[in-house]
Amino acid sequence: MSRNRRRSRPLPSFNSNIGWGDVSHSVAPFVPTPLKIVQNMLQLGEVGPDDTLYDLGCGDGRILFTAVEEFDVKQAVGYDLNASMCEATQKKINDKGLKDRIKVVNGNFFHTDLSPATFVTLYLTTSGNSRLRPKMEKELREGSRVVSHDFPIHDWTTIKADAPVHYVVGSHKIFVYQVPEAFKQDMTLLKGLEEASRLGKIRDYFRRKDESD
Numbered sequence: 001m002s003r004n005r006r007r008s009r010p011l012p013s014f015n016s017n018i019g020w021g022d023v024s025h026s027v028a029p030f031v032p033t034p035l036k037i038v039q040n041m042l043q044l045g046e047v048g049p050d051d052t053l054y055d056l057g058c059g060d061g062r063i064l065f066t067a068v069e070e071f072d073v074k075q076a077v078g079y080d081l082n083a084s085m086c087e088a089t090q091k092k093i094n095d096k097g098l099k100d101r102i103k104v105v106n107g108n109f110f111h112t113d114l115s116p117a118t119f120v121t122l123y124l125t126t127s128g129n130s131r132l133r134p135k136m137e138k139e140l141r142e143g144s145r146v147v148s149h150d151f152p153i154h155d156w157t158t159i160k161a162d163a164p165v166h167y168v169v170g171s172h173k174i175f176v177y178q179v180p181e182a183f184k185q186d187m188t189l190l191k192g193l194e195e196a197s198r199l200g201k202i203r204d205y206f207r208r209k210d211e212s213d
């Protein structure tokens with residue numbers, strides 16, 4: 001066989017059906033939140049029986065199960081690109097008889113409507129959060145809380161004057177936000193600045209006018 005013919009032999013095909021979903025949409029790899037931190041996240045965001053929790057990138061479903069089993073949330077919904085993990089989570093939901101309370105969807109959370117959620121948990125990346133921010137600002141209803149593990153949502157602020165920018169638990173950070181105050185504050189501030197500069201311009205105009213009269 002000539003060297004050229006050997007070179008043109010097709011490469012073995014890559015079997016992409018290994019259960020990792022379409023990773024081209026992924027904004028974070030799978031790293032589980034330690035259970036203690038999950039509990040802290042849910043406590044700090046004050047989740048409760050009236051809440052519908054969405055875990056965007058739910059991994060092995062630990063936040064969904066903790067929310068329902070320990071915090072009695074009405075409904076917990078998780079999205080993940082990883083088909084194998086979603087299958088395993090679905091099996092656990094069936095085994096525990098929690099089909100009415102927990103739903104897992106093997107899909108891209110950028111393609112879902114977030115408006116049913118009243119509580120959102122995130123453990124993504126800062127850039128992932130930034131990509132998600134406009135969608136959350138548009139779709140999340142008033143009063144919803146967003147709790148992010150380790151990564152802040154840039155341009156959002158915590159609402160309570162006495163609340164820290166983030167909570168620290170060991171080597172972990174927990175960011176707690178409420179909609180719409182988390183981003184409205186900035187807009188109000190901006191509006192205030194615009195207003196101040198507009199009034200400033202009017203004042204300058206009249207000052208100049210006075211001087212020229």
Ligand SMILES: C[S@@+](CC[C@H](N)C(=O)[O-])C[C@H]1O[C@@H](n2cnc3c(N)ncnc32)[C@H](O)[C@@H]1O
Pocket residue numbers: 025026027028029030031032033055056057058059060061062063079080081082107108109110122123124149
């Ligand atoms: C750091 S893990 C967090 C898992 C779980 N929320 C936790 O805190 O234990 C991030 C997860 O997000 C998923 N993910 C990343 N981008 C996604 C997307 N666009 N749609 C759905 N899931 C996504 C990954 O597959 C991964 O399982």
